[in-house]
Amino acid sequence: MRDVSDERPPALGPITAQTSLMPAIQAWQVYLRDQGRSPNTIKAFVGDLRLLARFLPPERTLGQITTQDLNRFLEWLQHGRGVPCSPKSLARRITSIKAFFRWLHQYGVVLADPAERVVQRSVLSPLPDVLAPAEVRALQAVAETWRRERSDARPATLFGLLLETGLKKGETLNLHLNHIVLEGPAAPAVYVRYAAPRYRHKERRIAVSDEWAAVFREYLAQYEPTDRAFPWSPRRLEYLLEDLGKAAGLDKRVSFAMMRWTAALRDYRAGMDPDQLRTKLGLSKIQWREIRMKLGRLDATVPRD
Numbered sequence: 627m628r629d630v631s632d633e634r635p636p637a638l639g640p641i642t643a644q645t646s647l648m649p650a651i652q653a654w655q656v657y658l659r660d661q662g663r664s665p666n667t668i669k670a671f672v673g674d675l676r677l678l679a680r681f682l683p684p685e686r687t688l689g690q691i692t693t694q695d696l697n698r699f700l701e702w703l704q705h706g707r708g709v710p711c712s713p714k715s716l717a718r719r720i721t722s723i724k725a726f727f728r729w730l731h732q733y734g735v736v737l738a739d740p741a742e743r744v745v746q747r748s749v750l751s752p753l754p755d756v757l758a759p760a761e762v763r764a765l766q767a768v769a770e771t772w773r774r775e776r777s778d779a780r781p782a783t784l785f786g787l788l789l790e791t792g793l794k795k796g797e798t799l800n801l802h803l804n805h806i807v808l809e810g811p812a813a814p815a816v817y818v819r820y821a822a823p824r825y826r827h828k829e830r831r832i833a834v835s836d837e838w839a840a841v842f843r844e845y846l847a848q849y850e851p852t853d854r855a856f857p858w859s860p861r862r863l864e865y866l867l868e869d870l871g872k873a874a875g876l877d878k879r880v881s882f883a884m885m886r887w888t889a890a891l892r893d894y895r896a897g898m899d900p901d902q903l904r905t906k907l908g909l910s911k912i913q914w915r916e917i918r919m920k921l922g923r924l925d926a927t928v929p930r931d
Contacts, residue, residue: 643689
């Protein structure tokens, strides 16, 4: 076993190849938390490994677990457990196993990684709905008409923001006025902030156009928000997007998710650097793998004009 004692994370402590699975899973849980992984991700990954611990004999140590053991476990999940295991769940459980044993191998706990030869089964969920360029223009035209004829810049402000930034619904709702900078050498820009420390890796600065900044100033004069940029309920903002779609004559429901994917596809087609786009969307490298594949498929299927 190579000497990596100086590299071992504190969570590993005295764990060795002779340690049973459960203490190692608990250490991995601490490690994932320290790495800033989301609670849902940690819960799913740890749950997958606990299933493995229940499947294997209790006396089985980390150093005794083989590739054959792991393949038998995956076979049991699909055909012997008596509980449905969807292709997506199976793919995630394989990912959990591979990440766990790669971690143990990386820090010298096991000499060989038994999960290395386990075949990964990637499953892509269906492609999301996006707006084609002609549909974007139709929505922009309606929003601009309402801005001029109704003296209401709110639809144009919200639609333009989502189209340029790809913000999630929660990020939009949590956007405060001091997160939007209209003056200065790096302006205009939107700063995405998170209160919880575990989400700090998602914080980012996103440049916006001068045209959007002008609409936003108009919106500020009309609605005079004092704290949150959009001080309405999530459902009210969803209705606003839906109303735009109906007024534009679209046969699809315009949503925050659709706008996020549309914004991402526009940047993808514009040739934005992949890592820059990943950062703009606030995605981890693991999340980006599937998103990037979907963007490639959308690029091949969604009309360009």
